[in-house]
Amino acid sequence: MNPDWQQFLAQQGAIFNADSVPHFGDAAAELNVTAQGTVLCDLSQFGTLRASGEDAQSFLQNMLSSDINEVSASHAQLSSLNSPKGRMLVTMLIWRSGDDYLLQLPRALCEPMRKKLSMYVLRAKVKISDASNEIVSLGLSARTRRKFWGNSSANCRNCRSVLPIPGRRVC
Numbered sequence: 684m685n686p687d688w689q690q691f692l693a694q695q696g697a698i699f700n701a702d703s704v705p706h707f708g709d710a711a712a713e714l715n716v717t718a719q720g721t722v723l724c725d726l727s728q729f730g731t732l733r734a735s736g737e738d739a740q741s742f743l744q745n746m747l748s749s750d751i752n753e754v755s756a757s758h759a760q761l762s763s764l765n766s767p768k769g770r771m772l773v774t775m776l777i778w779r780s781g782d783d784y785l786l787q788l789p790r791a792l793c794e795p796m797r798k799k800l801s802m803y804v805l806r807a808k809v810k811i812s813d814a815s816n817e818i819v820s821l822g823l824s825a826r827t828r829r830k831f832w833g834n835s836s837a838n839c840r841n842c843r844s845v846l847p848i849p850g851r852r853v854c
Contacts, residue, residue, distance in 0.1 A: 684727045688819045692725060703728040703790075721825040730790035730815035732797055735783040738807040743784055746803060747777070755779050762786075764796065772799070790815060 689699075697704040704725045706713055716722060734743055744751040749762035759778035763771045773796055775788040788796060793813050800811045 685816050685819055688725075688727075697725070717824060722823070724822045724824070726820035726822050728790055729787050729820050730793035730813065731818045731820065732786040732788070732793055732800070733783050733812045733814040734786065734800075734809060735812070736807070736809040738809050739782070739784055742804065742807045742809045743777070746800060747775075749777070751777070751784070754784065756781075764799070772796070785814065785818070787820060 692704055693699075696707045698706055698708060704727060736742075740751055747762040747764055749760050751762075754760055754777055756779050759776055761774060762777050763774045765771050773788050773792050775786045777784060777786050779785070786796075793815055797811050797813055804811065
């Protein structure tokens, strides 16, 4: 977990469980709020791998189950890495940031999957690195879109998406 983010969460009263935050002291009250209001939550249980280099797109296209050509900064998709027998090893959310591809998966699987993907790089100009401590993952939940974004889509016309949602643009 990013040390600055961890310090911020601690100042807000976060209760830590290894590298994740299950609650902020009153789990029952927090659960009630989620049913009625807008909630922004910490997703530190997920880590992020970064695939960079000029061959990153073709490498990931050959390794993962989804069409990497469709992934952009505003269009994320779910994908998986499968064994040669077709058994799913891990599922992940993948999106682009600049020329890099970011793969969000359970934090405990980041290092094994980084090693697994790195085994197949061979001559491809790709670097797989763990970016978990550079990126803070947040989850957003609201009963309705209007509660968070307002009545008009013009409210968010000029903002930049930092919360990739599979199959949808945030703005």
